[in-house]
Amino acid sequence: MREKKNSPLQRMSIQTKLLMTFMLTAVLMFVINLMLYSQINHSMRRLDEVYATNASLNELSECLEQTQDDVYEYLNTKSSDSLENYYRNTQTLRDMLEQLNAENVENDSKILEANIRNMADTYLRYSEETVQAKRGRNVEKYNTVYNAALQNYKYVQAAIYRLNDMRFRSNTDNYRLMMKSMKYMEIVCSGIVIAAAVCSLMLLLLMIRTITEPLRALAGSANEVAAGNFDIELPDTDNRDEVGVVQHAFVKMIESIRTYIRQTKESMEKEQKMMERELLMETHLKDAQLKYLQAQINPHFLFNSLNAGAQLAMMEDAEKTSIFIEKMAEFFRYNVRMNGGRASLEEELTAVDNYVYILNVRFAGDIHFEKMIDPCIENTELPSMILQPIVENAVNHGIRNVTWEGWIFLRVERRKDCVMISVRDNGEGMTQTRIAEVLSGKAGQREKKDSTGIAVDNVINRLELFFGEKDLLTIESEGIGKGTEVRIRIPLGGGEQTGA
Amino acid sequence: MKNREKTKRRRYRALLVMSGVTAVLTLLLWQYVSRTFGDEAWQELQSDRKYDRHYVMIVDDASSLLWQDIYQNAKEAAAKSNAFLELSGNWDEEDYSLSDYMNIAIAAKVDGIILKPDGTVKLRKTIDRAEEADIPVITVIEDDSASSRKSFVGVNSYQLGTIYGKQILECIDQNTQKVTVLLNRADAGKELVYKQLRATVQEGLKDGQKVEINSLTITPGSPFGSEELIRDLFQDENGRPDILVCMSETESKCAYYAMVDYNQVGSVKLIGYYQSAGMLNAVQKGVIPMVVALDTEQIGRYSIEALEEYYSMGYASNYFSVDLDIITKENVESYQKPEET
Numbered sequence: 001m002r003e004k005k006n007s008p009l010q011r012m013s014i015q016t017k018l019l020m021t022f023m024l025t026a027v028l029m030f031v032i033n034l035m036l037y038s039q040i041n042h043s044m045r046r047l048d049e050v051y052a053t054n055a056s057l058n059e060l061s062e063c064l065e066q067t068q069d070d071v072y073e074y075l076n077t078k079s080s081d082s083l084e085n086y087y088r089n090t091q092t093l094r095d096m097l098e099q100l101n102a103e104n105v106e107n108d109s110k111i112l113e114a115n116i117r118n119m120a121d122t123y124l125r126y127s128e129e130t131v132q133a134k135r136g137r138n139v140e141k142y143n144t145v146y147n148a149a150l151q152n153y154k155y156v157q158a159a160i161y162r163l164n165d166m167r168f169r170s171n172t173d174n175y176r177l178m179m180k181s182m183k184y185m186e187i188v189c190s191g192i193v194i195a196a197a198v199c200s201l202m203l204l205l206l207m208i209r210t211i212t213e214p215l216r217a218l219a220g221s222a223n224e225v226a227a228g229n230f231d232i233e234l235p236d237t238d239n240r241d242e243v244g245v246v247q248h249a250f251v252k253m254i255e256s257i258r259t260y261i262r263q264t265k266e267s268m269e270k271e272q273k274m275m276e277r278e279l280l281m282e283t284h285l286k287d288a289q290l291k292y293l294q295a296q297i298n299p300h301f302l303f304n305s306l307n308a309g310a311q312l313a314m315m316e317d318a319e320k321t322s323i324f325i326e327k328m329a330e331f332f333r334y335n336v337r338m339n340g341g342r343a344s345l346e347e348e349l350t351a352v353d354n355y356v357y358i359l360n361v362r363f364a365g366d367i368h369f370e371k372m373i374d375p376c377i378e379n380t381e382l383p384s385m386i387l388q389p390i391v392e393n394a395v396n397h398g399i400r401n402v403t404w405e406g407w408i409f410l411r412v413e414r415r416k417d418c419v420m421i422s423v424r425d426n427g428e429g430m431t432q433t434r435i436a437e438v439l440s441g442k443a444g445q446r447e448k449k450d451s452t453g454i455a456v457d458n459v460i461n462r463l464e465l466f467f468g469e470k471d472l473l474t475i476e477s478e479g480i481g482k483g484t485e486v487r488i489r490i491p492l493g494g495g496e497q498t499g500a
Numbered sequence: 501m502k503n504r505e506k507t508k509r510r511r512y513r514a515l516l517v518m519s520g521v522t523a524v525l526t527l528l529l530w531q532y533v534s535r536t537f538g539d540e541a542w543q544e545l546q547s548d549r550k551y552d553r554h555y556v557m558i559v560d561d562a563s564s565l566l567w568q569d570i571y572q573n574a575k576e577a578a579a580k581s582n583a584f585l586e587l588s589g590n591w592d593e594e595d596y597s598l599s600d601y602m603n604i605a606i607a608a609k610v611d612g613i614i615l616k617p618d619g620t621v622k623l624r625k626t627i628d629r630a631e632e633a634d635i636p637v638i639t640v641i642e643d644d645s646a647s648s649r650k651s652f653v654g655v656n657s658y659q660l661g662t663i664y665g666k667q668i669l670e671c672i673d674q675n676t677q678k679v680t681v682l683l684n685r686a687d688a689g690k691e692l693v694y695k696q697l698r699a700t701v702q703e704g705l706k707d708g709q710k711v712e713i714n715s716l717t718i719t720p721g722s723p724f725g726s727e728e729l730i731r732d733l734f735q736d737e738n739g740r741p742d743i744l745v746c747m748s749e750t751e752s753k754c755a756y757y758a759m760v761d762y763n764q765v766g767s768v769k770l771i772g773y774y775q776s777a778g779m780l781n782a783v784q785k786g787v788i789p790m791v792v793a794l795d796t797e798q799i800g801r802y803s804i805e806a807l808e809e810y811y812s813m814g815y816a817s818n819y820f821s822v823d824l825d826i827i828t829k830e831n832v833e834s835y836q837k838p839e840e841t
Contacts, residue, residue, distance in 0.1 A: 104583075
């Protein structure tokens with residue numbers, strides 16, 4: 001698996017992912033609502049302002065009127081109540097005036113506000129003078145000043161009325177603007193909500209995909225596995241969510257299945273090899289038999305005829321001929337019988353005796369054969385037709401063409417875990433190259449016509465197949481003219497390991 | 501596998517970019533709407549530039565084009581000196597006189613008054629009261645030299661009379677027998693103008709030529725009075741003048757329409773007043789021979805200069821002379837604003 005830093009999204013469980021998606025959407029919607037409400041509240045506050053300004057002006061106008069009434073009342077009656085009211089109202093009026101704009105601002109209504117403030121102040125000064133003059137009973141003065149105050153009062157009231165009107169007009173404009181803004185806000189908010197919804201949807205889609213895509217990939221892999229393809233590239237996942245866990249488990253499962261399959265395959269291959277070996281052995285045996293049968297046309301007929309010949313010789317009192325023919329018949333019978341390719345060592349030795357006897361008859365006793373047999377060789381089994389071809393070779397290639405007296409020594413020796421058979425001659429001998437050629441089976445068929453036709457490589461192969469071991473047959477020679485020794489090692493307790 | 505991962509990553513990136521763009525667009529849109537309709541627009545309705553001083557311009561015909569023109573020029577000049585100029589005299593809901601507006605301004609404790617006086621004693625007294633309250637008063641176009649005003653911005657009556665006289669002489673031909681000058685009683689100095697006009701015309705007449713010059717006085721206070729009077733003048737064939745001289749914007753307009761209505765174009769020569777679009781058009785078409793125009797920019801600027809001078813030096817020049825233009829067919833184009841042609 002690649003070494004990679006997991007993104008936070010990959011580390012999250014499905015539950016967290018879904019929760020997060022929901023939360024995100026909710027928060028988005030919440031924020032939008034908040035924005036909307038704040039805007040609506042803002043507009044509502046403005047709407048309030050629209051009326052509040054008019055209302056406060058009305059209050060100012062009323063208070064001014066009250067003050068004027070109080071002045072009039074005081075001048076008329078000089079009552080202490082009216083004076084008290086006058087002072088109280090004056091204070092209220094002053095407080096109200098404090099709220100008004102006092103600066104020279106480029107704004108018609110604000111400048112009018114400042115004017116009202118100053119005018120009302122002037123009015124209050126006049127009214128105060130009037131009250132003072134009345135108190136001091138200065139009739140002429142309070143009349144004059146009262147007139148000035150009255151005139152000012154009218155001006156202030158007119159100004160308030162005008163300001164009220166102005167405000168109302170601008171408020172109407174504001175109101176219109178506000179309504180328009182609300183309308184636009186509606187459109188913008190709808191747009192924002194739609195955009196947010198689209199974003200949320202895409203986010204949701206993305207989240208769902210991070211969940212479903214690995215699942216789909218996993219299902220695909222599972223299907224392939226089900227179809228028998230174990231060599232699929234497993235979906236690589238860094239997700240740590242529930243799907244990731246399942247995927248990891250799946251990957252592990254596939255890996256262990258692969259291992260199991262590999263092991264099974266290996267053991268099957270082994271078995272296959274064994275079977276192949278067995279088959280090969282059988283083939284070699286068949287080959288040997290075939291070759292023999294080719295050499296001996298209808299051996300049954302032959303050895304039956306030989307038997308008849310032996311009996312005829314007996315009747316004619318030709319004892320030697322009878323024995324010869326009998327040995328011949330025995331030799332061929334052994335060859336024909338062969339007992340499923342296995343024979344006891346004694347049988348093999350008998351076959352060799354027969355063969356040597358036959359040859360000695362043929363070659364007028366030129367072949368000197370000596371054997372030393374260990375008596376403890378019972379129950380030693382080996383493939384049939386092993387010794388005879390070796391002896392045949394010793395005769396044909398060893399001593400047949402030598403000028404000196406040819407000897408063949410057969411020696412069977414029981415050892416600890418094997419039986420050693422040695423066939424030695426004092427014939428032509430062999431070079432090391434020739435030995436190597438013969439052992440590797442490259443010597444070729446240079447058999448003479450009177451041979452049984454079984455080559456050394458066939459012997460070697462059958463021995464190896466029978467015992468499941470190599471190097472059971474060795475050839476030794478000290479050189480040309482120094483004779484040859486063929487040794488065969490027969491393992492004990494082995495033989496036909498394959499259990500054929 | 502790698503490709504898929506790449507596509508996935510690209511898709512993530514695209515989504516992120518898209519979300520980002522959406523968010524930015526939303527914010528921009530929100531800001532745009534807020535700015536267009538929000539607090540800033542709200543404040544735009546109520547601009548809050550603050551000024552050091554507060555002046556008031558008090559005129560009897562505040563809604564007329566002439567005064568609106570002068571007011572705008574003066575306001576701009578005032579703004580440059582960090583003063584706010586308020587146009588009073590248009591409290592149309594109350595039947596206030598100029599002296600009422602003066603009283604209001606005094607009560608409102610303004611820093612200066614620009615006034616077109618009507619020559620009444622009552623107004624003169626309020627000018628004096630303003631001076632007592634340390635509020636400088638500047639008279640424009642018309643002067644009240646008897647009052648305690650600080651300065652006068654305009655053309656003096658003698659000069660104006662001479663110019664009018666010269667224009668009349670220009671218009672006089674052999675057939676001219678009667679010249680009528682419309683005078684408004686509200687304009688205090690117009691009598692002087694008339695006298696000078698008469699004198700100039702008399703002097704300039706060729707030997708033997710006799711032209712009757714009379715004045716028609718319009719009494720202020722009666723609404724639509726001037727219009728009726730002018731109509732009467734055109735209706736009466738015998739009283740119809742050959743040259744009619746107007747000294748106010750409204751009268752010029754009335755006379756012009758009456759002249760057209762009574763089909764007197766060509767037979768009555770009208771000397772108009774103030775470069776309103778209608779008058780300029782008429783001059784261009786040759787319906788009226790000329791218009792006497794005041795330099796409103798100068799009037800506005802000088803009146804503020806006078807006040808500023810007063811505040812910086814403690815006194816102001818007694819008289820600011822304003823240029824007087826005669827607009828004829830030859831030079832009318834330079835006065836016409838592109839949208840009016």
